[in-house]
Amino acid sequence: MPMKIVVAIKQVPESGSPFRIDGSGRWIEEIDLNYTLNESDAYALEQALQLKEQHGGEVVALSAGPDRVQSVLRDALAKGADRAMHIRCGDGPDRDALGTARLLAAAIRPESPDLVLTGLQSDDVGHGQTGVLLAELLGMPHASLILQVEKSETGLNVKRELEEGWLQMIELPMPAVLTIQSGGNKLRYATLMGIKRAKTKEMRSIDAPELGVDTAAVAVLDHVSTIRKQKSGQILTGTPAQAAAALVEKLQFEARVL
């Protein structure tokens, strides 16, 4: 049975970019930033493409943000997505996960997909909530931290990553929303042929107000700051036995690593 899969992806600043806090103190300077596809979203896209290759169907790439996000959508088309939807909205401190999830849900609903995939969390603000909220808004079952997705007779078998190398296998019905963990599959690379073929694929732009949803942030961002490095050294004195005992105590009660 062919599947219709929507993959929600986000464009984020490259991790090596020079980050400077802007004048408002609530966001970073966007000049000088290079943007790229959010890492776990790349794995969500890969998973969608592999399911399509195995079972047939359609992959729709979806992203909300300013015009620059069209470049990650174009890359998704180049890697094999069939069409793309761009929700034109701002990026910045006044956007929160719920507002974004509402926009995405409104765009996804008329598509009535069998499966919605998105990355586990974004590499920039890292809320890790958009996918979960999306499932609630769409009224679909949801599983997070997914490494692999297989289609079964009745729905889906998915592999979840737990702590310390534990894995959990879950069955769930379709349609469903899954948030994908990085590293579950091998990512394909973008090719020249893909980019050329992508030129003829559909990229639909929707202005956010057209979707008629309330995007006012409920989680208000107060300010952003850089991590202050606090490195301090201590020299433990005494005999080796005393020093070792002091070290163990510190590791246990101060560093809490033992």
Added chain:
Amino acid sequence: MMPSFGTPAEPAYFSLAEKLIFVALATASICAFWLRFRTVLAIILKARPDADFKLLPLTTRLKDFFWEVLCQAKVVRQRPLPGLAHAFVFWAFLVFALVTLNHCAVGLGIGFLESSGWLGRFYFYLAALFAAACAVGIAALFVRRFLVRPQWLGKKLSYESGVIAMLIFVLMATYLGAFWVTPASAGARILWWLHTLALFSFLPLIPHTKHLHLVLSPVSVFLSRGSFSHIPPLAGDEDFGLVAGTDLTRLAALQAYSCVECGRCTEHCPAANTGKVLNPKEIVLGLRSYLNESGPASTDLLLGRFIPPEAPFQCTTCGACEFQCPVGVEHLPLMIGLRRGAVNTGAWEDEAGGKLFNTLERMGNPLGSSAAERDKLIQKLKLPLFDGSQEYCLWLGCMGAYDPKGREIIADLTRILDHLGTSYGVLRKERCSGDSARRLGNDLLFQQLAETNLETIGQAGAKKMLSICPHCVRTIQEDWKEFGTPPAIEHHTEFLARHAGRLPRQQSKDKIVYHDPCYLGRYRDVYDEPRELVSLAGTLTEAPRSRERSFCCGAGGGLTFLGEETGERVSHHRAEELARTGAKTVAAACPFCNTMLRDALAAGSAPAPELLDIAQLVARGLPDKN
């Protein structure tokens, strides 16, 4: 009558029957040749025209033709004994053109070389000299092929080559023999007919054997793409490199049919020498088989039945094959073309390769390091940023910016620059030059990297650049041209050699062996400058394979990022060869060679020689900072 020395004896007359037989044989021979040759010619002409081919300027073409074809310079220099034997055969063929024409004319009663005249006499003598040399040469080549049997000629004995050698020998022997028989005698008649039969048997054997090189290789050499490892730009929206027969160009087809199967490419190939699947000769012959069986209009994949799909991806792009080839086959456009075909269409699935491409796309360098690491290095070494006021823009490259050893080279180079009082600055940001992406055939990624860098460099206003990496130098100078105007860039050894007079000469007499990097030597013709600098630091010694014949370290063509090699390691072969020279120090001039050799030298059994970049060797002689 006594045999008259000075001219070969000819039959006095030919009966009508003889003339008719002669004409019939000549016609049959020429027709048989043409029927076979026509097929080959049709395949070549049916192939796609080479989009960027330009006939002009003719001077380089004529020069190459003169040296490589007429003088046989490469054939002789790279394999002196067999080369000379071949050269004698070839030169005899040139001289015999007139003799053969005259021979046929005699058969029709219209011979024009008069043995009575001094000119004819002189020419017959000259031809006799060449005939003798040719007979010796072809006999030697016969012995080499069938008795000595060098492995590079292939496992299968070519019996056709034996027949051809015999025919050539008969041609020469019958010509020379005619000097010893009485003109108009029965002996003269027998020799004339034997010569004729050999000639007419020879002709039809040319088109379907490797002896087709007689006809095609001069054309191949003359029409070559014009520069070493020239990678043609993709033509149009449907060109992704060499995917199928329809992508093969006329030059590629011409070269495939020109191959003489001598195996020089394979003899010098680092992959073929270390147990890989890749054998450059078999790639060219595979292409020929494809053309013979499927033809240039076929849409069957090139990688598969005739060329093993993994073979092109084992190529280090060292270019030893292309440099060695005596018949003008350009292996690198072929090898990279096949990679382009597989990568640009996504057909190449390789875990390490896919990871490399994704890392390059995301991080802008193949090592997966964060750009912040580069900033830290700039701060640590207090490198000035390029602001347009300095003379040189120092290109750090990924190895210089992120690799520990590469960073040491940069540190030492900047010490030398300070010593010389040369002003320089580094770019605020750099991305990989795209060398690995280019050589692995990822045109999309290469274009992105080249364009981003060209923009950064354009904005910075850098006009003259310096780099410690021959791969960056080559890629920036040549390959970026497809997407803009790259700045002038040179390798640090070229720059330093220009200032050698102001660099300290060290007292040490220690032996230093210099390893020629492929991308500095064969790709850029820089051989003497690094040696001049090595001589400042000690006594230069040469490896058995050096300069144009240098053996690759195994890193090139993106292979350094593709993980474990099959077979033996190329770097170990080279490291062993370098260590065996007994030198105390190995001098490198490429950060990739440096990485490969560092590990390989350490893996050797003997105490490893010290390994230093030339900049480090030179910097050793600088006075201490304080």
